[in-house]
Amino acid sequence: MKEFYKKQQGLIKRLTNETFKFDERIKEGWFSAVYFLKTKKIVEEHLADNVVTMQFFQKSDAVLCGSDEAIALLHTFAENPENLEIHALQDGDKIKPYEAVLTVKGPYQDFGFLEGIIDGILGRRTSVATNVYDVVKAGRTNGDQKPIIFMGDRDDHYTQQSGDGYAAYIGGSTAQATHAMNEWWGKKGIGTMPHALVQMFKGDIVAATRAYQETFPEDELIALVDYNNDVVADSLKVARYFGEELKGVRVDTSGQMVDKYFFRNQHIMGSFDPRGVNPQLIFALRHALDEEGFQHVKIVVSGGFTQEKIEKFESLHVPVDMYGVGSNLLRVNIGFTGDNVELNGEGEAKQGRKLNPNPRLEKVEYPNG
Numbered sequence: 001m002k003e004f005y006k007k008q009q010g011l012i013k014r015l016t017n018e019t020f021k022f023d024e025r026i027k028e029g030w031f032s033a034v035y036f037l038k039t040k041k042i043v044e045e046h047l048a049d050n051v052v053t054m055q056f057f058q059k060s061d062a063v064l065c066g067s068d069e070a071i072a073l074l075h076t077f078a079e080n081p082e083n084l085e086i087h088a089l090q091d092g093d094k095i096k097p098y099e100a101v102l103t104v105k106g107p108y109q110d111f112g113f114l115e116g117i118i119d120g121i122l123g124r125r126t127s128v129a130t131n132v133y134d135v136v137k138a139g140r141t142n143g144d145q146k147p148i149i150f151m152g153d154r155d156d157h158y159t160q161q162s163g164d165g166y167a168a169y170i171g172g173s174t175a176q177a178t179h180a181m182n183e184w185w186g187k188k189g190i191g192t193m194p195h196a197l198v199q200m201f202k203g204d205i206v207a208a209t210r211a212y213q214e215t216f217p218e219d220e221l222i223a224l225v226d227y228n229n230d231v232v233a234d235s236l237k238v239a240r241y242f243g244e245e246l247k248g249v250r251v252d253t254s255g256q257m258v259d260k261y262f263f264r265n266q267h268i269m270g271s272f273d274p275r276g277v278n279p280q281l282i283f284a285l286r287h288a289l290d291e292e293g294f295q296h297v298k299i300v301v302s303g304g305f306t307q308e309k310i311e312k313f314e315s316l317h318v319p320v321d322m323y324g325v326g327s328n329l330l331r332v333n334i335g336f337t338g339d340n341v342e343l344n345g346e347g348e349a350k351q352g353r354k355l356n357p358n359p360r361l362e363k364v365e366y367p368n369g
């Protein structure tokens with residue numbers, strides 16, 4: 001897993017402190033729970049010679065992401081980070097419930113206040129990576145992998161884009177929608193046209209696509225064809241005009257809309273939900289394009305796609321060439337826990353927790369690199 005995705009961009013070495021734009025207030029404890037800050041002060045005054053081992057885990061089958069970021073956080077904001085003993089798995093590793101993914105050994109007062117921040121990093125990044133991995137897996141049929149575009153720019157705060165884009169990359173997405181999403185792994189965002197472009201050409205899909213081509217002649221020409229809620233008719237319009245130059249059409253019909261195609265063909269209604277991007281609409285679109293000799297035009301779909309919806313499309317062999325997925329990939333549904341499990345070399349943990357040795361953990365040298 002990690003070898004496949006990280007070797008693509010030469011990322012077998014861990015990402016370093018230079019990658020992450022941390023808020024300097026982390027050092028002051030601004031983002032740490034107050035009880036961690038109080039514990040830090042108590043330990044400094046009463047137990048300064050303590051050495052603890054902190055262990056991080058979660059409770060699902062998942063794809064780990066955020067380990068490089070957590071290590072860089074420790075190396076940037078822990079006190080005396082060169083003296084910490086850190087062992088960690090790699091971003092992209094598949095992990096099991098309760099498996100230790102990161103351990104940190106050292107004086108509690110040097111790093112303990114970072115526990116909650118590390119939990120949050122690992123939880124969010126692993127959630128996104130796992131969500132994307134599951135969607136990518138859903139789009140794989142008979143060895144044929146459908147590309148997955150991560151389109152989550154509008155579904156969360158913009159400051160999350162770089163980390164979420166990297167997590168999506170670790171999970172296996174093909175491309176991301178913004179430059180920020182690609183920042184940590186050295187690529188640029190991709191995209192064609194939004195509904196706003198078609199709107200400014202008063203719904204004239206041919207005029208909008210022609211303007212796009214004239215402005216970005218090096219791009220693959222992909223037209224957005226659902227603005228007028230007439231996907232088949234508008235796809236044929238642009239295909240007839242551009243011919244071989246048109247590489248694809250994107251369908252993004254709202255889940256509350258019924259495409260005009262079905263009103264022209266009411267005899268097929270009654271046995272399925274005609275709203276949004278549905279299998280019958282895509283079958284009809286593919287048939288119409290092929291019938292006029294446009295077999296080369298690919299079909300991209302977006303809008304409300306989840307792992308379950310992609311699995312349904314693939315099980316029905318719906319002729320989709322690429323999926324665009326957004327908000328459903330950003331659900332934070334995996335939570336990490338950091339526990340102190342050793343004190344001065346001896347087992348000491350709250351009831352129900354103990355050191356869980358993991359031979360897969362790799363020692364991390366300081367400085368991180």
